[in-house]
Amino acid sequence: MTGGSLRWRLMAGGMLAILAALAVSWLAMTWLFERHIERRETVELTRLGQTLAASLSVSPDGAPLIDTAPGDARSRKAAGGLYWQVSAPRGAERSMSLWDQTLKPPPRPQSEAWSTRIAAGPFDDRILLVERSIRPDRNGPSVLIQVASDEKALGSARREFGRDLALFLAGLWVVLSAAAAVQVSLGLAPLAWMKDDLARLRRSPSARMSGGHPREIAPLVEAINALAEAREADLARARRRAGDLAHSLKTPLSALSAQSRRAREAGAAEAADGLDSAIAAVGAALEAELARARAAAARETSFTAQSSPLDVVERLVDVLERTAEGERLMFDIEIDADLRVPASEDMLTEMMGALIENAARFGRRQVRVSGAATAHGVALGVEDDGPGIDDGRAGAALARGGRLDEAGPGHGLGLAIARDLAEASGGILRMDRSVLGGLRAELVWPAGARSAPKAMGQS
Structure with a gap:
């Protein structure tokens, strides 16, 4: 890939990398939050189930009896979101919130421990269900205690947390992008110094790249300085050769001028005029080349x-x-x-x-x-x-x-x-x-x- 700005490439790459990392963080944190609130809700439902177990008894005909019903208002309102049910072979007790609905029994026999599952609940809702089978009377029937809460409340909490977290991470992305821009500027600062050094090299062949550059670009600086020294040496040799050539031609021109004078004295005025004109043209060209050489030397030594x-x-x-x-x-x-x-x-x-x-x-x-x-x-x-x-x-x-x-x-x-x-x-x-x-x-x-x-x- 060629062209474009290295600064903007690094900044764009950093911003995209930060955005991807924050997006993954958002997904992971919302998942962890969902697991957390499910555990908290499971603990609350288990506590409610233990309360039901403490007040449970079995009538002589084998039907379960609840001496004291839980006081949560959600369980006393139809479709209130909190449900409980106590089931025995000869009858069942359930919360008013179930109305004419029932909680489905587990697909397989329950162990004597509280278990948790997500299931289809009453009123076409999904519920978080905690259940356990107990025997209030050692010789009596087994009683299934089920306590559930509407999963919509968990989903609403998850969405609210995800929205708040997204806003926070968006602000964090702006801050981290600004920090990445500062980091890129600091990292590219040595290249700006090199730009100033290269500008001096362009203006004057005698200039050199300054020292103190980071180790990563020091070999490049050394290579550029070596190239500048070679260029300066080539220019110096070229100027010396041009100057030497100009000076070496002055002696033959002087000899030709003398021959022109002799020719004029001998009466060959027309030939002498042509020779003088050619000598003057060559002399002017030599003076011009010497002037350029002097000016070039002055330009390099006192730029x-x-x-x-x-x-x-x-x-x-x-x-x-x-x-x-x-x-x-x-x-x-x-x-x-x-x-x-x-x-x-x-x-x-x-x-x-x-x-x-x-x-x-x-x-x-x-x-x-x-x-x-x-x-x-x-x-x-x-x-x-x-x-x-x-x-x-x-x-x-x-x-x-x-x-x-x-x-x-x-x-x-x-x-x-x-x-x-x-x-x-x-x-x-x-x-x-x-x-x-x-x-x-x-x-x-x-x-x-x-x-x-x-x-x-x-x-």
Whole structure:
């Protein structure tokens, strides 16, 4: 059986088990109660029979005589529910409650001891009957004493007890079910702790399952930690190989750049231009891969780090203002000094650097960088007064190799890298039209964005 909630399965199973146990208890207790009241009634009827025996005598003609009749009012009322009869071969005495009815003799001869049986009684009722044969006169005839009570009274008592007991057991079932729910919650609490540990593992490969788990799940925790260590080692090896590959390619690229200069000096300008373009493309790809590797390392070592966007933006603008593109622009920075974003300073520098450089490339006179915190999260925006972007081109521009201006310089990796880094830190990058007339690129981190960021490079 798969799917569903383990908590509800355990609770439902416990509630059904308790219900079954209480149902069996109800049947057993009502049966015991019935036996108890039958024994009590048998004792009372036997006592009444002994009273009749004490007042019994036999007339000279052999008929039984009762000197003092029992005083119970039920025996003096027709169909009153209490009956007695004294029978001899030459006559019988019986209670007024029998009216014109009689008690049937036993199917087999009686021993000289009181016996009990359930039999068909007068008025089409079933009765509990106690009977015994005695000899009032040693030389006289045997006399059968029978005392009976209506079984309807026993059945009514049994039903009332069963109803009251059912109500009590129903309340007990509710209490025990609540106790079972508490027990299940306490028993599953370690799994909730594991859930929190697994959430940390999902966010950061360097995290591990905490200790202190119950012995029953300790082997599972150890297996998960071993798997996490293997995954972290694999990721580290992959990053090292990517970084080593990028660095190893820099030397051949430098050699190719030198060959390009020699070719240009030799008059092969067209060939040199093609070679420079290819070298620039490969160099941009290498820088992008190195940026991702640095950001991934920073993400694992300081996953919960926060940084000040104002400090990062001021440093970036200070550098851009010294470039040819930045000298002609006015940069407006509208970020609160207390604002913090859920990303390391290196990651934020990579993201904001790509966005501000892009705005400086296309802006005419003004670039505005803003930041604000709201109830829904944190947002950083970069706007320019350039040509902007056509509707429907935002997704293409964010793809690797996508560009806002196909004729301009660059290789279309900056915005894609910014998007990857934003997703790695739990945020998103979106673009639309700015109120300045150009492009507005906005980094948004929803509230709780660091709880489950996407993997690096996932799109």
